[in-house]
Amino acid sequence: MGKYDALADLLLEVIREGGERRKKDTNFVPVGISNRHIHLSQPDLDTLFGVGYQLTKTKKLSQPMQYACKETLTIGGPKGAIEKVRILGPARSETQVEILQADCFKLGTTAPVRLSGELQGTPGITLIGPKGSILLSKGLMIAQRHIHMSLQDAEHFGVTDGEQVSIQIDGLRGGTYSHVAIRANQTSELECHIDTEEANAMNLTANSQITIIK
Numbered sequence: 001m002g003k004y005d006a007l008a009d010l011l012l013e014v015i016r017e018g019g020e021r022r023k024k025d026t027n028f029v030p031v032g033i034s035n036r037h038i039h040l041s042q043p044d045l046d047t048l049f050g051v052g053y054q055l056t057k058t059k060k061l062s063q064p065m066q067y068a069c070k071e072t073l074t075i076g077g078p079k080g081a082i083e084k085v086r087i088l089g090p091a092r093s094e095t096q097v098e099i100l101q102a103d104c105f106k107l108g109t110t111a112p113v114r115l116s117g118e119l120q121g122t123p124g125i126t127l128i129g130p131k132g133s134i135l136l137s138k139g140l141m142i143a144q145r146h147i148h149m150s151l152q153d154a155e156h157f158g159v160t161d162g163e164q165v166s167i168q169i170d171g172l173r174g175g176t177y178s179h180v181a182i183r184a185n186q187t188s189e190l191e192c193h194i195d196t197e198e199a200n201a202m203n204l205t206a207n208s209q210i211t212i213i214k
Helices: 002-025 042-049 103-107 151-157 196-201
Strands: 031-034 037-041 057-060 067-076 081-092 096-099 126-128 133-135 140-143 146-150 164-169 176-185 191-195 210-213
Touching: 031 196, 037 042, 042 126, 042 133, 067 103, 081 096, 081 103, 096 103, 140 191, 146 151, 151 176, 191 196
Parallel strands: 031 191, 037 081, 096 140, 146 176
Antiparallel strands: 037 096, 057 067, 067 081, 067 126, 126 133, 146 191, 164 176, 164 210
């Protein structure tokens, strides 16, 4: 029995090493498709839901410590509103609202394409919650497509944090997207983030293969 156990352990080790080797050798990047969503600061969370309110986690996201919440808000613009926009946690230092290009027409506003956290010069928007509302002075944006990765991944792909690359998407409706920002640090997991409009344009799914090209 001990001999069989030893053989099984050896087989598992071979499989594990093979998997790690394939992971390191692959040039493909997994994809995450994002819809409109909101990141809240703690003061704004208190205003919208009540002081001391705790967000309800419903799903872990690919990036460490990030999660989707049960709670949603209404976004209000000069010409219209969008209801049930998902909140992502945890709380941030500043509130940020990421929408789609088509949402600008419904809301009656414009939003620049920005990377997360780059709020300078962005317009504001109204957020409506169950306990109150907020008129933001800034924070509305359309997310620039980007790739999260560790520093080890960056070395593997030959890229650096802040670099702009292009990506090739497979499939009959696939193609190339340029101006894809690399976001490399010690805590990120490898994943390319694209919004639903860009994904639909190239029939992109979570199973699609994305390749970084220079």
